Amino acid sequence: EADIYQTPRYLVIGTGKKITLECSQTMGHDKMYWYQQDPGMELHLIHYSYGVNSTEKGDLSSESTVSRIRTEHFPLTLESARPSHTSQYLCASSGVREAFFGQGTRLTVV
């Protein structure tokens, strides 16, 4: 069973609010990822990290930011939420072959 956790699972928030989506893993993986996925659609890579203090933007431009101060923790922050940010956000970590996903955060900005 994967040991990667995301909180909150669901979030409804007003436009302009600052939010942080939490992601933690206990597998000691160096590589971690954030994906954005709309229902029935593909996963778009928005951020990734290959270790502490290393983060890179993914293929899909995003107004969110990430940090990697500790190996196990990879939070994603939106400074000012907008309705266009409404989506599901999936966090993952990987070893050599396999990536493990959290259960996701379904974000709705009203």
Added chain:
Amino acid sequence: GQSLEQPSEVTAVEGAIVQINCTYQTSGFYGLSWYQQHDGGAPTFLSYNALDGLEETGRFSSFLSRSDSYGYLLLQELQMKDSASYFCARTGGGNKLTFGTGTQLKVEL
């Protein structure tokens, strides 16, 4: 770019064999993996190929041809519970893990 192309939808009957194809960009390629995602769930790992050839794991097999920038996932003895979305994913330079467009598999009686 880093795009991976898959058929959008495949339909098959229970007990049949189905193949889901994936083509990918070659630059900085390290390996190809496959994930299953049920509606409302998180993707789960199925298989990984770093070298050419076939990898078999129970009813699922995955194939890679690096010279053709092509791979496929083969599902045998289909069951209703196999109805899900299937994604190929490319491990590339800088440890990026990029997913394909996804294939929705519908298994019918």
